[in-house]
Amino acid sequence: MIKQLSAAVFALAVAFPSLADVLAVKSDAPEQYVVKKGDTLWDISAIYLDKPWLWPELWQMNPQIDNPHLIYPGDTLYLVYDAQGRPRLVVKRPDNYQKLSPHGRKTMKRDALPTLSLELLRPFLTYEQALSEEQINAQPYVLGANENVKRSTQGHILYVKGDLERNASYAIYHKNRPYIDPQTEELLGYEVKLVATAKAFRSGDVNAGVPASIFVDGVKREINAGDFLLPVSQGQSLPATFHMRRPETAIDGEIIASSNQLREFSKMDIVVLNRGLVDEVKAGHMFDIRRQSPTVIDGRKGPQYKEDSSTYDKFMSNMEESMGMEEGEDNRTWHMPKEKVGELMVLKVQDRVSYGIITKTLRPIRVGDAVSVD
Structure with missing residues (x-):
């Protein structure tokens, strides 16, 4: 890999x-x-x-x-x-x-x-992926080890529920946090983290109740019962050539997470977008990163940011918005534009999310920043 x-x-x-x-x-x-x-x-x-x-x-x-x-x-x-x-x-x-x-x-x-x-590409060597619950549940998974331990490590023999290919190498993953689309609140998949690699030396037979056997030859973190297996290279191949260009169609999305699990990050960090193959995102696509400027309420005490406004002004602002009042119509609420704070290039695309690397920053990038095409 x-x-x-x-x-x-x-x-x-x-x-x-x-x-x-x-x-x-x-x-x-x-x-x-x-x-x-x-x-x-x-x-x-x-x-x-x-x-x-x-x-x-x-x-x-x-x-x-x-x-x-x-x-x-x-x-x-x-x-x-x-x-x-x-x-x-x-x-x-x-x-x-x-x-x-x-x-x-x-x-x-x-x-x-x-x-x-x-x-x-150094940050991408964390090998994270995003898989649906159905995809995870369809994979072989760890039942236990040749010793009575809760967490296994390098050198252990593990027993797996599933039919494996003898002498083939496998990656062992742990199901982690869910990725939620902040715009639709849909579940986009689960982050899965690579915990170890292993080689199968018994293929197993699920129908006969015989587990497959693997030898753990590399470990990033401890292995738990229930962690699942994928062929070692599945989902880990980057394209040989990144054809860097703007998307052919308009694609708007949002940064929903990062590989370092922080909420603020900078150039060369890896971020997760709520757009993927189903949205026609491709490796090499270049996006602008934009941030929403704060809303201003022009209330009784003059213009103030929404969070600093009085309860009364916030209430009146919400009432006007619910009535469909247009901007400039003596309204209290002013929605400001989004301003560019950086750029990123997509490295890896999966069904409903993609991973991008930040290539330029004007300000620190945050979870919640929008991605779009100029």
């Missing part, structure tokens, strides 16, 4: 379709930039663009380099403009190469930059 995730980072270095005819370069973008060790294409593009996922546009028609992904520490990047006035980055290489033969073949001594750093 870790190999798949690591490979995904380097596979991000692909050319994405143009999302705009003209790129908007930041007013303070430097005319040249020397690549440093640890830089990524994403980091460098953020120096020049407000929307760093548009970085491939900067490399189009670059006459100096066949593969724009192969830039190295020490390279100098120059910001230029083509005949149509479009910004481009070009590269000038230092002369630190090594001759391997009389034919003048050149081999660079340095490692090329990845598109995104491995640190970007």
